[in-house]
Amino acid sequence: MHWLERVFPSGSVSSGLAILSLTIVLGLILGSIKVRGVSFGVVAVLFVALAMSWLGLTIEDSVLGFMRDFAMILFIYPIGLQVGPSFFSSLRAEGLRLNLFGLLAVALGAIFTVIIVLGADLPRELAHGLYTGGFATTPAFAAGEEAIRDKLSSAESRAAALQLASSVYAAAYPFGLLGPILLVLLFRIMFRANVDKELASLREAELAKRPPIETMDIEVTRPELEGTLVKDHTVLQTHRLVLSRVQRDNVITVPNANTQIHVGDIYRVVGPRQSLDKLVEYAGRKRAMDVKTAVSDVVREVIAFTDKQNLGKSLRELDLTKRFGVTIARVTRAGIDLSPTASLRLRFADQLVVIGPSAGVQGAAVELGNSVEQLNRSQLIPIFLGIGLGVLVGSIPFALPGLSSGMRIGLAGGPMLVAIVLSRLGHAGRTVFYMPDSAMSFLRDFGMAVFLACVGLRSGAQFFDLILHGNGLALMGWAAIVTLAPMLIVGFLARWTCKMNYLTICGLTAGAMTSSPTLLFTNEYSKSNVASVAYATVYPLAMLGPVFFTQLIVALLL
Numbered sequence: 001m002h003w004l005e006r007v008f009p010s011g012s013v014s015s016g017l018a019i020l021s022l023t024i025v026l027g028l029i030l031g032s033i034k035v036r037g038v039s040f041g042v043v044a045v046l047f048v049a050l051a052m053s054w055l056g057l058t059i060e061d062s063v064l065g066f067m068r069d070f071a072m073i074l075f076i077y078p079i080g081l082q083v084g085p086s087f088f089s090s091l092r093a094e095g096l097r098l099n100l101f102g103l104l105a106v107a108l109g110a111i112f113t114v115i116i117v118l119g120a121d122l123p124r125e126l127a128h129g130l131y132t133g134g135f136a137t138t139p140a141f142a143a144g145e146e147a148i149r150d151k152l153s154s155a156e157s158r159a160a161a162l163q164l165a166s167s168v169y170a171a172a173y174p175f176g177l178l179g180p181i182l183l184v185l186l187f188r189i190m191f192r193a194n195v196d197k198e199l200a201s202l203r204e205a206e207l208a209k210r211p212p213i214e215t216m217d218i219e220v221t222r223p224e225l226e227g228t229l230v231k232d233h234t235v236l237q238t239h240r241l242v243l244s245r246v247q248r249d250n251v252i253t254v255p256n257a258n259t260q261i262h263v264g265d266i267y268r269v270v271g272p273r274q275s276l277d278k279l280v281e282y283a284g285r286k287r288a289m290d291v292k293t294a295v296s297d298v299v300r301e302v303i304a305f306t307d308k309q310n311l312g313k314s315l316r317e318l319d320l321t322k323r324f325g326v327t328i329a330r331v332t333r334a335g336i337d338l339s340p341t342a343s344l345r346l347r348f349a350d351q352l353v354v355i356g357p358s359a360g361v362q363g364a365a366v367e368l369g370n371s372v373e374q375l376n377r378s379q380l381i382p383i384f385l386g387i388g389l390g391v392l393v394g395s396i397p398f399a400l401p402g403l404s405s406g407m408r409i410g411l412a413g414g415p416m417l418v419a420i421v422l423s424r425l426g427h428a429g430r431t432v433f434y435m436p437d438s439a440m441s442f443l444r445d446f447g448m449a450v451f452l453a454c455v456g457l458r459s460g461a462q463f464f465d466l467i468l469h470g471n472g473l474a475l476m477g478w479a480a481i482v483t484l485a486p487m488l489i490v491g492f493l494a495r496w497t498c499k500m501n502y503l504t505i506c507g508l509t510a511g512a513m514t515s516s517p518t519l520l521f522t523n524e525y526s527k528s529n530v531a532s533v534a535y536a537t538v539y540p541l542a543m544l545g546p547v548f549f550t551q552l553i554v555a556l557l558l
Contacts, residue, residue, distance in 0.1 A: 016059040020067070023049045023453045043173070045449050049456020050170055054464045058457045061159075068454035072142045073415050075447030077387055078440035079543070080419025081433070095537045097498065101490050102512040102538035103545050108486035109135055110549040116478050117557065124557040128550045129165035130475065133172025134179075134482030137514050138451055139412030140546035141169050146410045147554040161558075166458055172479030179483035180518035184506050184525065187491050193502035195526050202501045202530050213330055213337045215244075216276040220265045221284030231257035235282055239275035240339040244268045244329045244355045245298055247289045252296035254356045256321050270329045271339070297357045300329075305350040306369030308430040316342035324363045326356030347426040348434045349375060378439040382431055386422050390415025413547040420540060487512065507534025512542045 027045030052058070059067075113131040117124060128144030145162055152158040187193070230236070230243060245268040246255045255267065266289050269276060280286055310318065320326050328340040332351040338344060340352075346368075354364050394414020409417065422433040435443075487509050494500040494508065503526055510518035511534060522531045 016063055019052065019057050019059060019457070020450070020453055023052050023457065024449045027453065028449070042445060042448050043452065046170060046173065046452040046456045049453045050460035050464070053457045053460025058460070059454075061458065064454045064458050068451055068458075069142065069411055071447045071450035071454065072139060073387055073390070073411060073447070074443045075451055076139050076412055076543075077383075077390065077415045077419050078435060078444045080416040080540070081386075081423045081435050082440055084420040084423025098504075098508055098511075098534055098537050099541050101494050101508055102542045104493075105486045105490045105512040106135065106542060106545040106549055108489060109482050109546075110553055112482050112485055113553060114557065116481065120478070122478075123164060125161035125164045126168040126475075127165075127553050127557050129168035130172055130479060130482060131553060132546060132550055133169040134176045134479040135513055135546055136173055136176030136180075137543070137546045138448070138455075139416070139543060140550045141165075141455075142451075143410035143412045143547040144550040144554055147551040148558070151554055151558050163458075166455060168475055170456065170460075171475050172482070175476060175479045176483050176513070176515075179480065180487070180509050180513040180515040181521050183484065183487050183491065183509050184518060184522055186488075187495075187502060187505055187509075190492075191495055191502055191505075195502070198502040199526055199528055199530060202503055205501075212273070213270060213339070214273050214276060215268060215270050215329075216280070216286065217266055217268050217288045218276075218280055219284045219287035220261055220263055220267070222282075223263060225261050225283060226263050228261050229257070230255055230259045230261065233261075235279060239271060239278060240341060241269050241271035241275055241279060242327060242329055242340060244270055244327050245289065247294055250290070250294050252289065252291065252294045252298050254298055254325055254327050254360075256325070256327075298355060299358045299361050300353065300355045301361050301365065303352045303354050303361075303365050303368050303370045304372070304375055305346045305352060306348060306371040306374040307367065308348070308369075308427075308432060310346070310367070311348060311427045311430065311432070312345050314343050314345045315340055318346075318367070320354070320364050320367065324356065324360035324367070326354050326360045326364050329353040329355050348432045376436050376438070378435055379432055382422070382433050383435065385431075386418055386433065387415055390418035393418055409544065409547055410551070413544050416540070416543055483513075503528075503531045504534045507531030508538055511535040511538030514539060514542050514546075 024045055027048035028042065030048060031041045031044030058064075110131060113127055113134070116122070117127045117130070122130075125148075128148070129141065132138075132141035132144055144165065148161050148165065149158055152161060188195070225233075235241070236243070243255045243259075245252055246259065247266040248262065248264070266287055267283075268289060269279060271279075315328060320328060330353045331338045331340050331344060331346070332353075333347065333349075346352075352368065354361050354368075356364070391411060391414055394410045394412070394417075425433065427433060490512070491505050491509065494505050495502075500508075503522070506522040506526075507519065507530075509515075510522060510531065519531060519535045523529050
C-alpha cells in the first residue's frame with residue numbers, strides 16, 4: 001500500500017487526509033458486516049486503523065494528537081446535549097439507585113485493575129489502557145492519556161507510556177465491546193428470567209408511575225352541573241385535564257374557562273386514563289362526538305415552538321386561549337408527553353398540539369414560531385461557546401486528599417458536563433442551546449470514527465507486536481476480568497437485594513459500560529425498548545465516572 005507515498009508527498013496534509021479517510025471508509029465497510037445479527041459498527045474503524053499502522057501507513061504524532069482530541073470533543077459534546085434534559089430528574093428515586101449501582105460498577109472496575117496490575121506485576125503505564133479498554137470507554141481513555149502527559153515530565157517516558165497504554169487499550173477493547181452482551185445472556189440464565197414476564201411487569205410499573213395521556217369524549221348528564229362555568233370545576237385542574245372541544249346543538253367549538261356548561265354537551269377531554277374515568281363519574285357518561293355531521297371550524301395542528309422572543313414563558317403568560325381562542329391539548333418535549341398546565345414553561349423545539357378555529361390556530365402558529373428551518377438549523381455560536389466552556393472547565397484542576405497532583409475532568413468530562421448543564425438550561429437570553437437530532441448524530445458518529453482512527457493509527461505497530469510477540473493474549477484475559485467481574489457483582493446485588501427487573505439490569509449494564517451495542521442487542525432481544533430508560537439514566541454518570549477513576553489510577557500508580 002506504499003503506492004500512496006508515490007501519489008502524495010510523505011508527511012503532507014493531503015497524505016494524512018487520504019490515509020485517515022481510507023481508514024475510516026474501510027472500517028465502516030467492515031463494521032457493517034453482520035455475523036448472526038451482530039456487527040461491530042464504527043468500532044471496526046479501530047481495527048482497520050491498527051492494521052494500517054502496522055503496514056506503515058500513519059500520520060505524524062502531533063497531527064494525530066490534535067485530530068484525536070478535537071474529534072473526541074465532537075463525539076462527547078452532542079451526547080451531553082442529548083441526555084441533559086433528563087439527567088437531573090433521573091437522579092431522583094429509582095434513578096438515584098441505578099446511578100449508585102452504575103458508579104459501583106465503574107469503581108469496582110478501577111479496583112480490579114489496580115489489583116491485577118500490582119498482583120501480576122504488570123507495567124504500571126498500561127493500567128489506564130486496561131481499565132478503559134475493559135469498559136470500552138474512549139472518553140476515559142483520552143482523559144487517561146491527558147493525565148499521563150501531565151504526570152510524566154520526560155518526553156521519552158511519556159511517549160513510551162502513551163504507546164503502551166494505547167496498545168493495551170486496543171487489545172482490551174474487543175472484550176469491552178462484546179463482554180456486556182455476554183453479561184445480558186448470562187444474567188438471563190443465572191436469574192432464570194422469562195423475558196415476556198419481566199417485560200409485562202416493567203410496563204405495569206411504568207404505567208402506574210406515568211400513565212399515558214389519552215383522549216375521551218364525555219357527555220354531561222348531571223343536572224347539578226347545568227349553568228356552571230368550566231373554571232368553577234377544580235376537578236379539571238386537580239387531575240390535569242384539558243377540554244379541547246365541545247359539541248352543542250350539533251356545532252363543535254373550543255371551550256374556555258368562561259364556557260357555560262349545559263346538560264347534553266359533549267366534551268372532548270385530554271388527560272391520563274384514570275383521571276378521565278373519574279371525570280366520567282363526575283359529569284355523566286362516555287359518548288362519541290358526531291364529527292362527521294356537526295358544523296365545525298375547529299382544526300388540530302402540531303406546532304413547533306421556535307420563537308426566541310418568548311423563550312421560557314409559561315402557557316399562562318402566553319395566554320393563547322384568550323388571545324386566539326385555541327386550546328393546548330398537550331406538549332411533547334424530547335419524545336415525552338407533558339400535561340399543558342398553565343405554569344408549564346416552554347422550551348425551544350417543544351411540540352404543541354393546538355386545537356381551535358383555523359384562524360386562531362394560524363395566529364398561534366405565528367406567535368409560537370413554528371419554523372421548520374429553525375428546527376433543522378444548527379446554531380454554531382452556542383455549539384462552539386459550549387465546547388470552549390467545556391475545554392475551560394475540563395482544564396481546571398481540583399485537589400483530592402492524598403494526591404499530590406491536582407485532578408481534572410479533562411477534555412472528555414468538561415465538554416460533557418457543560419453540555420448537560422446548557423441542555424438543562426435550554427437557553428440564555430435569545431441564545432438557544434439546541435442541536436437538531438440529525439446534527440447530533442452526525443457529530444457523534446463523525447467524532448467517534450475520527451477518534452478511533454487516530455488511536456489505531458498511532459499504536460498499531462506496537463499493538464501487533466504485543467499480540468504476536470508479547471503478552472497480548474494474557475492482557476485480553478485480564479480485560480475479561482475487568483469487564484465481567486464488576487457487573488456480575490452489581491447485577492447480583494441489584495437482583496437479590498433490590499429485586500430489580502431483569503431488563504432494567506440489562507439497561508443498567510449497557511449504561512454502566514456505556515455500550516450502545518449492548519442496548520441495541522437488548523432491545524432486539526426483548527423486542528422492546530424498555531431497557532433504554534435505565535441506560536439513559538445511568539449513562540451520563542457512567543461516562544464521567546471512568547474519566548475520574550482513570551485519572552485516579554494514573555495518579556496512584558505512576
